[in-house]
Amino acid sequence: MSATRLLATVPVLLALAGCQPAAEAPPPAVRPLLSMVIQPVATAEASFVGVVSPRISVTQAFRVGGTLINRAVGLGDQVRAGAALADLDATTLDLAVETARANLQAAEAQYANAAGAEGRLRALTESDVTTVANLQQAEQQSAAALANVVQARSRLTQATEQRSYASLAAPFDGVVTAVGAEPGAVVAAGQTVLTVARTDSRDVVIDVPESFVQNLAVGTVFRVAPQLSPATVVDGKLREIAPEADPVTRSWRLKIGIDAPPPQFWLGTTATASLAAASADVVIRVPETAIRRVGDASSVWVVDPAANVVNARPVELGAAADGQVEIRSGLAAGERIAVAGVNSLVEGQRVAKAGEPQ
Numbered sequence: 206m207s208a209t210r211l212l213a214t215v216p217v218l219l220a221l222a223g224c225q226p227a228a229e230a231p232p233p234a235v236r237p238l239l240s241m242v243i244q245p246v247a248t249a250e251a252s253f254v255g256v257v258s259p260r261i262s263v264t265q266a267f268r269v270g271g272t273l274i275n276r277a278v279g280l281g282d283q284v285r286a287g288a289a290l291a292d293l294d295a296t297t298l299d300l301a302v303e304t305a306r307a308n309l310q311a312a313e314a315q316y317a318n319a320a321g322a323e324g325r326l327r328a329l330t331e332s333d334v335t336t337v338a339n340l341q342q343a344e345q346q347s348a349a350a351l352a353n354v355v356q357a358r359s360r361l362t363q364a365t366e367q368r369s370y371a372s373l374a375a376p377f378d379g380v381v382t383a384v385g386a387e388p389g390a391v392v393a394a395g396q397t398v399l400t401v402a403r404t405d406s407r408d409v410v411i412d413v414p415e416s417f418v419q420n421l422a423v424g425t426v427f428r429v430a431p432q433l434s435p436a437t438v439v440d441g442k443l444r445e446i447a448p449e450a451d452p453v454t455r456s457w458r459l460k461i462g463i464d465a466p467p468p469q470f471w472l473g474t475t476a477t478a479s480l481a482a483a484s485a486d487v488v489i490r491v492p493e494t495a496i497r498r499v500g501d502a503s504s505v506w507v508v509d510p511a512a513n514v515v516n517a518r519p520v521e522l523g524a525a526a527d528g529q530v531e532i533r534s535g536l537a538a539g540e541r542i543a544v545a546g547v548n549s550l551v552e553g554q555r556v557a558k559a560g561e562p563q
Contacts, residue, residue: 238515238556239545240508241495245487245538252479255411257431257470259402260444260462262382267293268370270393273386280384284375284401291386291398295371298364305364309357316350323347379403382472407466409441409476412456416526418446427461427478434469441478488523489532495544496522496530505536506543506550514553515543 271293278290323343330340383400386392409429413421425443430436444462451458461478463470470476497504503522506515523531536542543550550556 235513235555235557236550238508238543238558240541240556240558241491241544243489243491243536243538243540243542245489251417252477253411253413254432254475254477255409255461257466257472257474257476258408258410258460259379259382259404259472260406260408260460261377262400262402263376264383264385264397265290265373265376265399265401266395266397267291267373267392268394269293269298269367271295271297271371271391273388273390273392273398276384276386276388276398278381278399280381282381283404284379284381286375286377288375290373290375290401292373293371293392295368298368298371301364302361302368305357305361309354309361312350312353312357316347316354319343319347319350373398375401377401377403378405380472402472405465407463407470407472408444408460409463409478411459411461411478412451412454413459414456414526415450416524418457418459419524421446421459425480427480429461429463429476429478431469431471432475432477435477437467437469439463439467439470489536489538490529491532491536491542492544493525493528493530495542495547496520497547505532506547507536508541508543508556510541512555513557514555515550517552 273291274294275292276290277288277292278284284290323340323346326340326343330337379401381399382402383397385397385399392398409427421443423443423446427441427443428438429441430438441461441463443459445460447458450456459478491505495505497506497517502519504517504519507518508515518535520535521533523533525531543556
């Protein structure tokens with residue numbers, strides 16, 4: 206073909222090319238999506254094993270040091286309020302009391318003499334037999350003697366009080382739960398000799414995970430039963446929630462109070478505390494990977510079944526545990542949500558379940 210003929214065909218080809226329709230844009234890609242259908246689950250009974258402990262337990266110690274000569278009770282003994290528990294050798298304290306009493310008697314005698322002398326001088330002064338200066342001196346001696354009486358009486362009271370510290374008495378009705386010294390031992394002031402616990406009220410102490418404690422409040426009622434007598438079931442009220450988790454186990458300590466406990470709730474025995482949910486209580490839990498967080502807001506991607514697109518839905522979160530998080534509001538049973546790749550989805554994006562035709 207000659208060059209002239211080739212050049213002549215170029216405009217024709219260009220014209221034909223201009224008549225071809227423009228290529229259509231490819232349809233938006235349909236993203237495969239890992240999803241799940243919301244299925245509420247009923248809350249089950251939660252049970253925890255704990256130990257029966259005294260609600261009130263006090264250590265008994267002498268306020269003075271000395272040799273323990275008598276311990277009237279032992280471990281496990283029942284005691285009544287005011288009952289004698291233990292005694293120290295009070296020989297030195299008894300001598301101090303006698304000395305203080307003798308000093309008081311001497312001071313009272315001196316005051317009686319001084320007061321008598323003052324009275325006689327007062328009468329002589331009125332008769333102008335002696336001078337006013339002598340009377341004033343007698344008044345001063347009488348006042349000093351009276352001050353000595355007051356001081357001696359205070360020392361006797363102090364010595365008597367110190368003597369009472371050589372004996373221990375039960376502060377309330379209870380049981381001896383620990384013994385810290387034996388007769389013959391020399392104990393220091395403040396050293397624990399006995400521990401007494403009240404028997405009219407006890408606690409069941411349990412440790413629970415963080416996911417459980419978040420939904421509790423003081424006053425929550427538990428069903429409590431000793432493991433050695435499971436048929437003995439009583440109601441106990443949550444009395445105390447630890448202010449912080451155990452640094453090692455990350456569990457929270459609860460104290461469930463039992464008033465007037467049955468005899469089966471021995472101190473130190475193992476007990477089970479159960480919290481039964483109402484039959485109508487159901488919760489929605491989803492994987493934590495389904496939660497999309499933007500600032501303080503949380504949402505999930507809900508799949509529109511008609512259009513096969515995703516839309517963001519704000520939700521209120523509850524407790525989280527074992528990779529699952531509770532949804533308190535925002536979702537309903539039967540809805541499908543994305544559970545993976547939530548940070549790469551966009552509003553209105555078309556999706557298909559993983560494994561389905563796209």
